[in-house]
Amino acid sequence: MMRNGVDLERLEAFKETVQREAGAGRRTLSGITSWNGGAHSTTIVRNFAVPADEPAAVGGTNRGPSPTELVLTGLSACIAISIAYSAAEEGIEVDLIEIDVAGDLDLAGFLGVGNARPGLEEVRLTVRVDADAPREKIRELVDHGYRRSPVAAALEGRVPVRVCIGWEETRAEEARTAP
Numbered sequence: 001m002m003r004n005g006v007d008l009e010r011l012e013a014f015k016e017t018v019q020r021e022a023g024a025g026r027r028t029l030s031g032i033t034s035w036n037g038g039a040h041s042t043t044i045v046r047n048f049a050v051p052a053d054e055p056a057a058v059g060g061t062n063r064g065p066s067p068t069e070l071v072l073t074g075l076s077a078c079i080a081i082s083i084a085y086s087a088a089e090e091g092i093e094v095d096l097i098e099i100d101v102a103g104d105l106d107l108a109g110f111l112g113v114g115n116a117r118p119g120l121e122e123v124r125l126t127v128r129v130d131a132d133a134p135r136e137k138i139r140e141l142v143d144h145g146y147r148r149s150p151v152a153a154a155l156e157g158r159v160p161v162r163v164c165i166g167w168e169e170t171r172a173e174e175a176r177t178a179p
Contacts, residue, residue: 006088040064058107068105068120075151076101076125083145087131092141096130123155 001008018025031045039060040053052067054060065073076099087094102124109118125146129138146152153159 003088003091004084004094006085008088011085011089068103071120071155072101072103072123075123075149075155078149078151079125079127079142079145082148083127083129083141086141086144086148087129087133090141092131092133092137094129094131096128098128100126 014025029045031043031050033041033043035041038053039058040051040063043050043052050070051064052070053063054066056062060066080097080099083097084094103120104122105120106116108114108116127142127145129142131138131141133141
């Protein structure tokens with residue numbers, strides 16, 4: 001059965017598998033980013049090429065959204081998906097989900113000017129949902145959509161980030177396979 005474009009039978013079957021089998025829901029998501037010169041790069045994720053660049057005002061060539069804009073895009077898209085899934089699971093038909101996303105950024109941190117912290121200072125979301133449900137239920141769907149969003153969880157600082165240099169990774173692999 002499809003609701004809000006969500007294949008509920010497939011989703012329910014997967015959910016049951018995850019409940020039954022430890023680790024069935026675990027995935028490693030990956031991509032590879034290639035620098036194209038200047039501020040422009042391209043990341044390949046599954047079969048998709050995702051460009052990133054900076055606006056000309058900060059030295060880029062404007063050939064794609066900035067990495068920070070992609071973070072905001074990921075956040076709002078993930079929340080929209082989570083709302084749609086939550087509504088579908090509760091039998092609520094949704095006609096529209098729109099999310100205005102905005103984030104405050106002080107580029108002084110990126111540029112190494114002063115003591116500004118690089119990154120977003122605050123993110124604001126305005127969510128509009130048109131569905132066959134009362135306002136309180138829509139409020140619950142939005143709240144649940146936010147709480148079940150992996151991207152929101154990552155932005156709230158609950159995900160450690162580990163960085164290694166390519167040759168360090170190679171040495172570690174060699175050490176694991178050495179006789």
